[in-house]
Amino acid sequence: MASKKVLVVGAGAAGMSCAHHLSNHPNLFQVTVIESTSSCGGQAFSIPLDESRHGASWLNQGVQGGSHIFRHTFSTFRSQGYDVHPVNLQISFGKGRHFWTNVFPTLFHEEHEKDIRRFRKVLKIIKWFSLAFVFIPIRVLLRMFMFSKEFGDYMIMPSLALFLGTGNATPEVNSVILERLYGSPTVGMWYDPETGDKSKKKEGVLSGNNPEMVVFPNLSEFYETWRKDLVGRGVDVRLNTDVLGVLHRGKKGVKVLVKTSSEERVEEYDELVFACQADTAKRILGKQATWRERFILGRTKWSDDVTVTHWDSDYMEKHYTNHFDEGQVVTASKTGRDDSARIAQGKEFSPMYYIKPYDQEPDKLEMISYPTPHK
Numbered sequence: 001m002a003s004k005k006v007l008v009v010g011a012g013a014a015g016m017s018c019a020h021h022l023s024n025h026p027n028l029f030q031v032t033v034i035e036s037t038s039s040c041g042g043q044a045f046s047i048p049l050d051e052s053r054h055g056a057s058w059l060n061q062g063v064q065g066g067s068h069i070f071r072h073t074f075s076t077f078r079s080q081g082y083d084v085h086p087v088n089l090q091i092s093f094g095k096g097r098h099f100w101t102n103v104f105p106t107l108f109h110e111e112h113e114k115d116i117r118r119f120r121k122v123l124k125i126i127k128w129f130s131l132a133f134v135f136i137p138i139r140v141l142l143r144m145f146m147f148s149k150e151f152g153d154y155m156i157m158p159s160l161a162l163f164l165g166t167g168n169a170t171p172e173v174n175s176v177i178l179e180r181l182y183g184s185p186t187v188g189m190w191y192d193p194e195t196g197d198k199s200k201k202k203e204g205v206l207s208g209n210n211p212e213m214v215v216f217p218n219l220s221e222f223y224e225t226w227r228k229d230l231v232g233r234g235v236d237v238r239l240n241t242d243v244l245g246v247l248h249r250g251k252k253g254v255k256v257l258v259k260t261s262s263e264e265r266v267e268e269y270d271e272l273v274f275a276c277q278a279d280t281a282k283r284i285l286g287k288q289a290t291w292r293e294r295f296i297l298g299r300t301k302w303s304d305d306v307t308v309t310h311w312d313s314d315y316m317e318k319h320y321t322n323h324f325d326e327g328q329v330v331t332a333s334k335t336g337r338d339d340s341a342r343i344a345q346g347k348e349f350s351p352m353y354y355i356k357p358y359d360q361e362p363d364k365l366e367m368i369s370y371p372t373p374h375k
Contacts, residue, residue, distance in 0.1 A: 003026070003027060003028050003029055003030050004028065004029050004030070004270040004271055005029075005030045005032070005253075005268070005269045005270045005271070006022060006029050006030065006031050006032070006269060006270065006271045006272075006273060007032050007034065007243075007254075007256065007267070007269040007271070007272050007273065008022075008031065008032065008033045008034070008273045008275055009034055009243050009272070009273065009274050009275060009276050009280075009281070009284065010033075010034075010035060010042065010274065010275035010276035010280075011033050011034075011035035011040040011041070011042070011223075011227070011237065011239070011275075012040070012041060012042025012043065012044070012275060012276075013041075013042060013044060014275035015033055015035070015042075015273075015275030015276075016033070016040060016041075016223070016226055016227075016230070017076070018273055018275055019031050019033045019230055019235050019237070020076075020226075020230060023230060023233040023234060023235050026233070026234055030234075031230075031234070031235045031236070032235070032236040032237075032238070032269070033230070033235060033236070033237045033238065034238050034241045034242075034243055034258065035237070035238065035239050035240075035241065036240070036241065036242050037239065037240070038239055038240055039220065039223065039224070039239065040223040040224065040226065040227045040237070040239070041219055041220065041222075041223035042062075043062040043063060044060070044062050044063040044216075044219045044223070045060075045061055045062060045219055045220050045223075046058045046059060046060050046061065046218050046219050046220040046221070047059050047061050047309065053311075054311065058218050058220075059309070060215075060216055060218070060219050061307075061309065063216065063219065064215055064216065064369055065084070065087070065213055065214050065215040065216050066213070066214060066216070067211070067212075067213065067214075068086070068211075068212040068213065068214060070214075074214070076226075077216070077217060077222060080222060080225045080226050080229060081225065082217040082218075082221075082222050082225070083217065084214035084215065084216060084217065085214060085215045085217075086212060086213070086214050087213050087214065087215055087352065088210040088211075088212070088213065089102070089210060089211050089212075089213040089352060089353070090102070090103050090210060090349065090350060090351045090352055090353075091103075091159075091162065091351055091352065091353045091354070091355070092320050092321050092322065092349075092351040092353070092354045092355075093154070093155070093158050093159070093354075093355055093356065094108070094154055094158070094321075094356045094357070095319055095320055095321055095356060098154045098356070098357075098359075099321045099325070099328055100154075100155065100206070101321075101346075101349070101351070102206075102207035102210065102211075103210060103342065103345060103346045103349055104324075104329060104339065104342045104343050104345065104346030104349070105329065105330040105337070105339050105342065105343075106328045106329065106330060107328055107329075107330060108154070108155075108328075109206060109330060110330045112148070112150070112151045112155065112206075115147050115148055115151040115155075116151075116206050118145065118147070119147070119151075119156075119182075119206070122141075122145050123178070123179050123182055123183045126141075126175055126176060126178065126179040126183075127179050127183060130176050130179070133174065133175040133176050133179075134174050134175075134176050135174070136174065136175045137171060137172045137173065137174060137175065138156070138157075138160070138170065138171055138172075138173050138174070138175055138177075138178055139152075139171035139172070140175075141175040141178070142156065149362075150362075153357050153362035153363065154357055154362070155206055156178075157170050157171065157357070157363075157365070158355045158356065158357060158365060159181075159206070159207065159355075160173065160177070160178065160181060161355065161365050161367065162353055162355050162367060163181055164177065164181075167303065167305055167365060167367075168303065168363065168364055168365055169301070169303055170365075171363070182207075210345075213352075238260075240260070240261060241258060241259065241260050242258070242259045242260075243256050243257070243258055243259075243284050244256075244257040244258065244259050244264070244284070245257050245283075245284055245285075245286050246272070246284055246285050246286060246288040247266060247288075248288070249272075249288045253268055253269055253270045253271075254268070254269050254270075254271075254272045255267070255268050256268075256269065256272070256284075277300075278296075278297045278298075278300040279297070279300060279302070281293075281297055282294065282297035282298060285297075316354075316368070319356070319366075320351075320354045320356065320368070321351075322351065323349060324346050324347045324348075324349040329343055329346065331343065351370065352369070352370055353367065353368070353369050353370070354367070354368040354369075354370070355367040355368070
């Protein structure tokens with residue numbers, strides 16, 4: 001049987017993974033990867049830094065790290081000679097009266113203890129009736145169970161946005177995600193089970209743990225190494241090349257119009273894989289898209305974020321809590337918790353992420369990442 005010619009559009013994580021696994025079967029597939037930009041990796045890339053000034057020679061932009069459960073990702077890194085670095089995830093939420101963290105209990109935690117206690121119960125309800133809550137956005141859920149607006153704006157929305165990367169669209173996320181994020185011991189980054197001793201429940205703490213996290217290696221170097229590996233395995237990886245459109249689709253394959261810096265040409269493939277954004281896939285398919293493809297690919301909603309890379313320490317001191325602040329710590333909770341260990345750990349407070357709502361517009365979020373330096 002003749003091998004199939006497969007075109008993969010996009011050389012980000014999805015496209016590279018697809019090409020990698022297909023290349024494990026060279027007798028079955030001839031793989032071509034086309035990427036419109038000058039490098040592989042998509043949103044995962046690195047920028048150079050002045051090591052003498054910042055203590056690091058590079059910084060990952062777009063994607064810095066992930067949960068310890070992403071074992072397939074780590075396996076791929078290691079297959080190319082790279083490894084991940086474990087860290088404890090410490091986060092600084094808000095500033096002043098609205099400051100709280102997952103590292104130690106704060107006054108803001110204590111102020112919203114009733115909301116937090118009810119929140120734990122609501123998570124159980126969502127778990128029991130998850131099918132129903134798939135259709136309920138988080139903003140509606142918070143109103144249904146009469147949580148205070150401040151609790152939603154300054155605690156729930158920022159913590160979800162930080163993990164999911166959903167930014168100002170977080171209120172529209174379905175409520176089942178809320179339970180997965182806070183309730184799962186394997187997926188949930190905020191998982192904090194109540195202790196068996198009812199007198200020592202952590203009811204006043206929304207996020208009482210430092211979940212295991214990893215930071216990734218230099219992503220630009222990794223993806224370039226991976227690209228060379230794919231080429232060595234027979235994959236045709238073409239950068240700075242555009243797929244302008246699909247000219248024909250049928251049982252005998254697909255014809256596409258490809259553009260490079262010097263020419264346009266028609267190429268034929270047996271299979272076509274889109275590993276790019278939905279609107280790009282819809283545009284390339286054009287009139288060859290089925291009604292179902294037009295419907296699904298056209299349902300994506302996009303929002304604009306502004307990203308700034310800076311080293312303005314004055315800004316950070318003004319708008320965020322960067323260090324252990326004894327004045328913000330709750331030393332003797334009304335519930336009788338023993339938080340001495342967490343407070344002791346808090347004295348080494350060194351946040352990796354910062355996030356806050358703007359006080360003048362609490363539904364708008366600003367997030368800052370401070371990746372662990374690498375040399």
